[in-house]
Amino acid sequence: MRVCKDAACCKPKRLGDLKIMNNTLRSSIVGPVAVLVTLVLAGCGGSGGSSSASNPPPTTYTIGGSVIGLNSNSTVTILYGGKNALSATTNGPFTLPTAVPNSTTYTVAVGTSPSGQSCGVQNGAGTVDAANVTSIYVYCTDNVSAATLNGTYDLASLNIDDDADQLFTAVPFNGTGTQGSSTVKGDQAGTTFPTATDNGGPYTVTTVLALPALTSGTTNQGAIAGADGDEFYWLVNAVNANGAGPALLFGVKPLTSATTASLAGTWTTVGLTQAAKPYVTEQSLTINADGSFTGTQSTLDVTGVATPQTITGPASSFSVTNNIVSSGGNSGYISANGEFMMLTFVTQQSGGAAANYPDLIVGIKQGTGVTLATLNGVYSIGSLGFATASTGNGETFTLSFDGQGNFGGTYATNDNGVTTNSVDFSGTYTVTASGGVTLTDSSGGVYPGAVSADGNLIVAATLTGGGTQEPQMFAGFRQ
Numbered sequence: 001m002r003v004c005k006d007a008a009c010c011k012p013k014r015l016g017d018l019k020i021m022n023n024t025l026r027s028s029i030v031g032p033v034a035v036l037v038t039l040v041l042a043g044c045g046g047s048g049g050s051s052s053a054s055n056p057p058p059t060t061y062t063i064g065g066s067v068i069g070l071n072s073n074s075t076v077t078i079l080y081g082g083k084n085a086l087s088a089t090t091n092g093p094f095t096l097p098t099a100v101p102n103s104t105t106y107t108v109a110v111g112t113s114p115s116g117q118s119c120g121v122q123n124g125a126g127t128v129d130a131a132n133v134t135s136i137y138v139y140c141t142d143n144v145s146a147a148t149l150n151g152t153y154d155l156a157s158l159n160i161d162d163d164a165d166q167l168f169t170a171v172p173f174n175g176t177g178t179q180g181s182s183t184v185k186g187d188q189a190g191t192t193f194p195t196a197t198d199n200g201g202p203y204t205v206t207t208v209l210a211l212p213a214l215t216s217g218t219t220n221q222g223a224i225a226g227a228d229g230d231e232f233y234w235l236v237n238a239v240n241a242n243g244a245g246p247a248l249l250f251g252v253k254p255l256t257s258a259t260t261a262s263l264a265g266t267w268t269t270v271g272l273t274q275a276a277k278p279y280v281t282e283q284s285l286t287i288n289a290d291g292s293f294t295g296t297q298s299t300l301d302v303t304g305v306a307t308p309q310t311i312t313g314p315a316s317s318f319s320v321t322n323n324i325v326s327s328g329g330n331s332g333y334i335s336a337n338g339e340f341m342m343l344t345f346v347t348q349q350s351g352g353a354a355a356n357y358p359d360l361i362v363g364i365k366q367g368t369g370v371t372l373a374t375l376n377g378v379y380s381i382g383s384l385g386f387a388t389a390s391t392g393n394g395e396t397f398t399l400s401f402d403g404q405g406n407f408g409g410t411y412a413t414n415d416n417g418v419t420t421n422s423v424d425f426s427g428t429y430t431v432t433a434s435g436g437v438t439l440t441d442s443s444g445g446v447y448p449g450a451v452s453a454d455g456n457l458i459v460a461a462t463l464t465g466g467g468t469q470e471p472q473m474f475a476g477f478r479q
Contacts, residue, residue, distance in 0.1 A: 061128050063106050064095035065136030066402040069377035069479070074114035078138055084111055088138065091376055091403060104128045108136050113210075116143055116227075120210030122400055122408065137400040137408065139378045141479035142227035144212045146205045149229050150175030154254050154333045155182075156344040158360035158384060159236065159247035160392040163189040163274055165344040165358035167331060168198055171251070179203050179216065185331075185346040189274075190353035193346060211378065211398060212479050220249075221396060223380030225456065225477035229253070230335045233382040233476065235394045235414065243417035246394025248384035250342045250362055250475065252335040258323045260316075261289040262338060266434065268450030269341070269363030270461040270473040276354075277301045278386040280471035282448060282461040283311070283363075284436075291318040298448075298463045302386045306465030330361060339365045339452050360384070362475040366435035367453025374455040375431060376403035378479045381458065383411075385472025391416040397425065397476065405429055407439070445469060 063080070067088045070076055078086040078094065085096050100106070105127045113119040122137040155168035165187050172180035179200035186194050204215045205224060214222045214232055222234030236247035255262060269283045279302065285295035292315045299307045318327045325332050325341060332343035343361040381397040393416065399409035408426035412419070427441035431451065439447040439460055445468075449460030456478045462469040 058101050060099035060101055061104075061130070061132050062095050062099050063108065063128070063133045063136070064093065065108075065123070065134055065138065066093055066404065067091050067138045067140075068400055068402055069117075069140040070119075071114060071117060071140070071142075074117065074140075075112075076114055076117075076119045076138060076140060077111035079109045079111045081107060082109070091373075093134075093404070094138070100128060102128055102130050106133070108138075110138060110210075113140065117141060118143055118207050118210040135408070137402065139210065139400055141207070141210055141212055141378050143207060144205050144224060144227060144229070146177045146203070147175045148227065149173045149203065149205050149214070149224055149232065151229075151253055153232075153251045155249055155251040156332050156342045156360060157236070157247055157249035158272060158274065158344065158358060159245075160274065160384070160386070160390075160394075161245035161247065163358060163390075165274075165346065165360055167344050167346045168251075171198075171200070173203065177202055177204055187345045187348075187356060187358045190356040190358060193348050212380070219244075222249075222382055223396075223477065223479065225340075226479055228337070230337050231340050231457070231477055233380075235382055235384075235396050237414050237417075238394070238396055238412065238419075240414065240417070240419060244414075245417050246384060246392065246414040248360065248382050248394055248473075250360075250382070252333050252340055252342060254323050254333040255336050255338055256323055258320050258325070258334055260291045260318060260320045262320065262334060263287045263291070263318050263325070263341075264289040266366045267341065267363045268366060268435070268459055269361050270449065270459045270475065271343075271359055271361035272384055272386070272471065272473045273357050273359040274386075275301075275357040276389065277303055278389060278392075278471060280385070280461045280463070280473050281361075282463055284450075285311075285363075287318055288315075290315040293317055298461075300461075300463045300465060300469070300471045302389060302471055304465055304467030306463060329356060330359070332361075339454075340457055341365075360473070362459060362473070364435075364450055364452045364457045364459050364475075366450055368433060368435075370431050370433055370435045370451060370453060370455075372405050372429075372431055373403040374435075374453070375401045375429060375437065375451050375458070376455060377401060379458060379476050380479055381474050381476030383472055383474045385462070385470045387416065387470055392470075393472075397474070399425065401429065447474065449474065 108124040110119045117140040119140040171182040184198045220234040221238035224232040237244040329347045329349040330343035334341045341363040383395040386392040395413045397411040412421040447460040460474040462472045
């Protein structure tokens with residue numbers, strides 16, 4: 001039923017009126033009359049103005065994600081479909097300026113990287129699926145080369161296959177791809193403590209897909225800690241064809257002026273011990289200038305038993321002599337920036353094999369004022385864990401943290417001699433103001449740990465009891 005708002009307009013016309021109107025039409029210009037007729041019909045409730053309501057515009061969706069790792073006062077250009085779409089000058093969320101319909105395929109890439117950095121894209125291609133795209137990471141890392149790994153380093157490792165740990169002292173890296181010989185002390189299954197000479201070998205530092213990569217020899221792969229090169233790691237047998245099991249090694253350019261007072265502060269350490277029941281340990285320690293400490297310790301063994309406890313130590317529990325950090329039978333070094341510590345068991349203690357199991361411990365010094373944004377950028381992380389009393393896995397992670405509580409990336413693994421590449425790994429993270437971190441992966445696995453105050457270093461461990469997780473340690477660096 002039509003409703004008329006104007007009675008005069010909608011009143012039925014007499015036949016005579018129609019004749020008069022018809023004569024008028026014949027004597028008028030057609031264009032204006034056509035417009036007049038249209039307006040008359042519209043005013044009388046005609047259908048002239050309703051087409052947009054019956055054909056609404058299609059729903060569109062935005063494409064975006066996060067910029068991470070970009071240095072201050074820098075710019076990275078983002079391409080969409082091969083064309084310059086956006087210039088980003090800060091880390092954080094970004095949205096491309098043009099929304100697109102559902103089922104649109106998209107490709108996002110980097111156009112120009114800033115000076116001193118290489119930038120790439122993670123999750124940069126896909127198809128819009130009835131929702132805004134927010135999962136793209138545009139990441140930037142510092143440019144590095146063999147020259148970045150240059151100087152004298154100290155190394156510590158734990159080898160699951162050999163049931164042994166080792167501490168390498170004064171290892172020269174010449175900055176052009178050659179690692180020189182060094183002295184190495186070891187703990188072989190808690191029964192022998194040999195001293196030998198390591199002959200070194202070749203190494204390379206390259207950037208592949210905007211990610212720094214460290215290779216030692218032909219089978220060991222890892223990463224270095226950004227442009228300063230103060231720390232590095234590699235997974236032994238990350239690439240292998242002979243079924244060899246994994247080992248994890250960390251290196252630091254040592255603090256040559258280190259004293260016990262250099263250790264004073266709050267530390268989180270994670271360690272793996274190859275005992276009769278191998279276990280991982282996380283410690284939150286306050287170390288004092290006299291070497292005493294207080295803190296908490298959580299332990300998870302290979303049978304799934306988790307044990308938390310409070311720990312303390314008197315003066316000289318930690319000591320530093322000739323730059324060597326000692327605690328119990330463990331010895332090692334702290335990095336030149338004073339933020340990273342590594343220890344391994346190379347000094348025999350009384351009590352036999354049960355008191356002298358091989359291990360590897362790494363730790364970071366924490367600070368204050370840490371937020372989600374502190375953990376931002378691309379991190380290379382090494383991991384080692386046990387599946388049984390004599391078998392285990394080593395992993396190399398490349399993870400992007402968006403500064404907002406989300407992370408994503410991939411890892412490659414050597415699982416007791418079987419290599420698997422590019423496994424997806426993602427989830428969420430929380431932080432505390434003092435640098436405590438909890439990672440939760442998409443499968444519900446929980447990994448507590450810590451991040452340094454500058455966000456450059458991270459450690460974590462698996463500590464969930466009941467057999468739901470294997471004992472495993474993680475440590476790495478922002479690129």
